Amino acid sequence: MADKGILIVISGFSGAGKGTLVKRLLSDYDNYALSISMTTRLPREGERDGVEYFFTDREQFEKKIAENGLIEYASYCDHYYGTPRAYVEEQLKNGKDVILEIEIQGALKVKQQFPECLLLFVTPPSAAELERRLRGRGTETEDVIAKRLARAGTEAQGMEAYDYIVVNDDLDDCVAELNRLVDAARRAPVRSQDLIREIREELKGYVKGAE
Numbered sequence: 001m002a003d004k005g006i007l008i009v010i011s012g013f014s015g016a017g018k019g020t021l022v023k024r025l026l027s028d029y030d031n032y033a034l035s036i037s038m039t040t041r042l043p044r045e046g047e048r049d050g051v052e053y054f055f056t057d058r059e060q061f062e063k064k065i066a067e068n069g070l071i072e073y074a075s076y077c078d079h080y081y082g083t084p085r086a087y088v089e090e091q092l093k094n095g096k097d098v099i100l101e102i103e104i105q106g107a108l109k110v111k112q113q114f115p116e117c118l119l120l121f122v123t124p125p126s127a128a129e130l131e132r133r134l135r136g137r138g139t140e141t142e143d144v145i146a147k148r149l150a151r152a153g154t155e156a157q158g159m160e161a162y163d164y165i166v167v168n169d170d171l172d173d174c175v176a177e178l179n180r181l182v183d184a185a186r187r188a189p190v191r192s193q194d195l196i197r198e199i200r201e202e203l204k205g206y207v208k209g210a211e
């Protein structure tokens with residue numbers, strides 16, 4: 001059976017480039033699977049149901065919560081966002097490294113339930129660059145941009161909760177760095193329990209012989 005995959009949470013300010021980074025991780029490497037979230041926000045131009053998100057209404061979302069069908073959910077700028085449980089558990093079991101691209105409240109809830117998950121935080125090099133990228137996207141109104149920048153200020157208070165902070169300046173460098181961090185995380189004892197158990201078991205024979 002395949003080793004269990006790593007559950008990877010990628011957070012970062014709205015406009016930090018998480019979406020692009022995640023797309024690149026999925027296309028450049030074959031060990032990743034992306035969890036598609038449910039949300040009550042409306043699709044942006046070009047977004048498709050079941051691809052970027054499962055778009056739904058409050059009633060359906062609350063039903064999913066009641067069924068324990070979400071690993072976590074959070075409210076962000078007046079809308080619900082949540083991670084469907086079944087897909088994540090299935091992919092981890094199949095050995096995939098599953099990426100959750102979620103905000104900080106959700107990240108902390110995932111950490112409580114899956115203490116061995118890896119928390120990565122992506123930031124642009126500066127706040128001015130963040131504002132430039134948010135405006136450049138051209139998909140949000142001034143009101144929404146202002147809300148998202150204010151929210152970034154709050155989220156910045158929680159950056160220490162993450163395992164690693166990654167600066168998204170050059171896209172190629174940032175993709176490679178994220179992948180290196182995941183590879184290194186595989187070697188942490190908390191994620192190498194099978195290897196540790198096996199080698200300890202094998203070494204028992206020697207201990208007995210020497211006594």
Ligand code: 5GP
Pocket residue numbers: 011012013014037038041072073074076081082083101102103104105106107
């Ligand atoms: P956006 O509206 O820009 O697609 O997403 C807004 C924020 O919600 C982003 O920070 C994104 O990472 C976060 N988000 C997306 N899906 C989920 C989810 O399933 N759970 C939580 N907690 N946050 C999510």
